[in-house]
Amino acid sequence: MGISLKFGFGSGKEKAVAKSETRLRDAIARKVCITASYDRGPIHLFEPYALLQSSDNGSAILLAVRMDGPAGPSSHEDLAELEVSKLGLLEVTSQEFTPDPRFNVRDPKYGGTVVATV
Numbered sequence: 001m002g003i004s005l006k007f008g009f010g011s012g013k014e015k016a017v018a019k020s021e022t023r024l025r026d027a028i029a030r031k032v033c034i035t036a037s038y039d040r041g042p043i044h045l046f047e048p049y050a051l052l053q054s055s056d057n058g059s060a061i062l063l064a065v066r067m068d069g070p071a072g073p074s075s076h077e078d079l080a081e082l083e084v085s086k087l088g089l090l091e092v093t094s095q096e097f098t099p100d101p102r103f104n105v106r107d108p109k110y111g112g113t114v115v116a117t118v
Helices: 012-030
Strands: 032-038 043-053 060-066 080-083 087-096 113-117
Touching (some): 012 032, 012 087, 043 087
Antiparallel strands (some): 032 043, 043 060
């Protein structure tokens, strides 16, 4: 009879999300863009504005402006709410950005606990 031991904490997916959250907090603090795919789609350039913990299910949510959309850059009013668990190929760039001063992470339309913000 064999004994199976499981070492480590959390699943591979949980560890990947935690690593992504660390990278996102760094990018937000430094006000630099990220590149990432979303939900297995193509890679895009984003300005990360805030990282939230959802009040609904506790998942990590990134508020970001997509900078390479077909109509050009979005505005802070068109922030995408991206589930961090669906981000792939996440890279922090050296491209700095200046956050829109009208952005308010405390706006009621953004639910959740603020983890990091510009």
